[in-house]
Amino acid sequence: MTETRPTHYQQLVNPFVPAEVLAAEQVELIHRSALGVLEDLGMRVLLPEARRLLAEAGAVVDDDSMMVTVDRGLVQSALDTAPAVYDGYGGVPERTVTFGGEHVVFAPVGGPPYVSDRERGRRTGTIEAFEDLMRLAQSFDVLHIHSPSVEPQDVDPAFRHYRTGRAQLVLSDKMPFFFGRGPAQIADAFEMVRLVRGLTEEEFAANPYVYTVVNTNSPRQLDVPMAQAIIDFARAGQIVMVTPFTLAGAMAPVSLAGALVQQHAEALMGITLGQVVRSGAPVVYGGFTSNVDMRSGAPAFGTPEYVKAAIASGQLARHIGLPFRSSNVNASNAPDAQSAYESMMSSWGALMGGANVLMHAAGWLEGGLVASLEKYIIDVETLQTFAEAFQPVDTSEAELAIDAMQEVGPGGHYFGAAHTMERYATAFYDPVVSDWSNHGQWIEAGSPITAEHATRVWKQVLDGFEPPPIDAARVEALDDFIARRTEEGGAPPLTT
């Protein structure tokens, strides 16, 4: 084929009306129950500054027990100021993404301690693996923003954010992610972004250029680095995705409704803290409710409970008027059929539930312990399939093809029809990894399973990788900054 199919993988819009598993009164009941939890039971907030800010806004704080209760009026004021839709910026205009509304943003796997591929096996995350994952993320338009990728444990934690920041900002022009590991690291991160994007402090503060995810310590606790991250990111006008990690039966009630009440309450507390810090700060409502295997306590993903929780969470997010973040997750140990069907259950549940951000969209395996390069490529295939399925059906006269039907008589075929010849090169989505060869060809090729094709693809992509053009002076400024900060001793992470 000589022509190239035009793709529409950037700035995605999900055309489907969100699915619902809760009646309107059930949404309102869960919302009211969560408000009641915050008023009556409250949350433990470990960071004194966070307690002080909330107290100043009207929360009731007990500094001995560190318990904070907030009334529904304060929560509602926060929801009134949190924006429903806003843009986030990368290094070039094509990388601008919209959070909220009918927009969908895909971010690859983030956070695993291990990385794996079929050539080198399962191993501890390194900065080299992190950089390769940046190259993959940059190479596929269907991945819109970065994520923390794999944890590069060969780099000292005090300097790790320089390496991961540089990799995100120099190997890619997509919006970066930084962990909230204390004010010093966050300040470094913001400065690195400003240097590479060429932004003044005022320009940076006026729009989102970077984001983080804050997982509450379910049940009902917000630890020091997490509360600090909400404060620092909100203050800078950067995006915080507040995502309680509410596994039903473990860190949340065993009932789906109970887990959702707790998720909602914890998310509302994080969102409220952010708006208290800076009214109008961009925030995302994160849902991560799933269940555990009650035999072992192990987390399960892509379950029917996960599907319902994702759809319900979307309803709750729309109820409070915020963008909704969900995830493409599975609990399989290999990029096999289970990893695919659990991932698809999660992704379809999330996207039919109106998710605006799909995290871990490519590469997550083993319940999040591993970033798998093969799973990454397999997921890119399914993400592109979603992106294509989101495009409208053209019913113009030429596409209705009545002339072609007249040309091709009963019992004939369309392979050589004029209508086909005009369109065949670009008519259909061209897969990345799916193998459509027949049985004979497949046997001849050595009976490759999907993961084997995926190995070939990630190797090709990495071999052919070209970083985006980035102003050399800015990269130099970044490197000077990193050198100076490294000399100063870096920024050890803040812990609990």
Added chain:
Amino acid sequence: MTETRPTHYQQLVNPFVPAEVLAAEQVELIHRSALGVLEDLGMRVLLPEARRLLAEAGAVVDDDSMMVTVDRGLVQSALDTAPAVYDGYGGVPERTVTFGGEHVVFAPVGGPPYVSDRERGRRTGTIEAFEDLMRLAQSFDVLHIHSPSVEPQDVDPAFRHYRTGRAQLVLSDKMPFFFGRGPAQIADAFEMVRLVRGLTEEEFAANPYVYTVVNTNSPRQLDVPMAQAIIDFARAGQIVMVTPFTLAGAMAPVSLAGALVQQHAEALMGITLGQVVRSGAPVVYGGFTSNVDMRSGAPAFGTPEYVKAAIASGQLARHIGLPFRSSNVNASNAPDAQSAYESMMSSWGALMGGANVLMHAAGWLEGGLVASLEKYIIDVETLQTFAEAFQPVDTSEAELAIDAMQEVGPGGHYFGAAHTMERYATAFYDPVVSDWSNHGQWIEAGSPITAEHATRVWKQVLDGFEPPPIDAARVEALDDFIARRTEEGGAPPLTT
């Protein structure tokens, strides 16, 4: 766990509002275009009796070219009499299924010439394999009716329907499927059903007890056995699923809109023939539109084009007020990740598109050339996941779990909470084949991939199979009938 989780896999209802890819005016445009195709271009109908019946109803017939055109008035009369919702019956009340409305019926793989499993490899279909597939279908409540399973090529075609009929009716109490391979075979099939179900001819004619699928010979042709099947099943008041096999780029226009127009036109012709034969005969609108790989001409499934076609077909079916049949299909050569994600794309597209019947719901592989026992088990897992996800979320006070949140303090866990202890044994869906063990346990177990677990499961199910209790006198009557008909020479299939 001692308690058993109550399941709701029979008489399934899909609670989701069907998704849409076409605006209302696009649905009407495709419908009108299809009516125009039937009026202006028509279809070739190879069976003289079918042409005669259509002519008597007002169609314009040219017996030389065998071309039949029908005007929109005749089509509309047929749509006025075809029922929107009706029940189909198995051997016991629990096997009653409803076609149409919000009801969903799952039928396993049907039609492949080959069968495969990890122990015996890929081989030609046999009656033994057919019988094993009946046992599997009977063993899972989430499979509601039968399908033609694998083609048992070790049985002479003139006697094959006796063996497949007996297997369906004696190893199972679910609604059987029979191919439309000529009036003699169909008459035999109906008699076998009556004998085992203990029905008079009048009782049988009053309600659906058996079904068939008619694939038009796209483009725009209806061959002899297919037209005959529509006539014979409709006359007997039994179900016909009219399903054009419209692969865009091969047997249908390369454009999605064009393929849908052709699918709709061909389906309307089949439906019209059925209603001309017997007003009110139960019919299902089948959609099978997918695309081909334009490099090789091979059919592709689970593509974005398939997803959109499935959703659009649901809209077209609801537009004409008929139950909608779609399929769980993939083009992979192995029960690997590709087979799973393509299957999930197909199934989610179908079910979000409001499919009332999901054919090939379990076991289809290799674009329909193979019935895979491993894929069968993997699909049962996903079907059960759908069935569970279809159940409502309980938001009663006890499920909201506020007391449990009070009991479990911040930073604690719910494993030992009273609320958890009361519910843990039955709280969550218990998977058939998903492996949630951690990496260490998984390595210790020999790193099994999903297909290996599936092998274990189908063997267990077959080993423990018990046929349903069926009146011995009825089975004897069936066997007497088969013996007599065999002696008479059976019923050679009708061909084109």
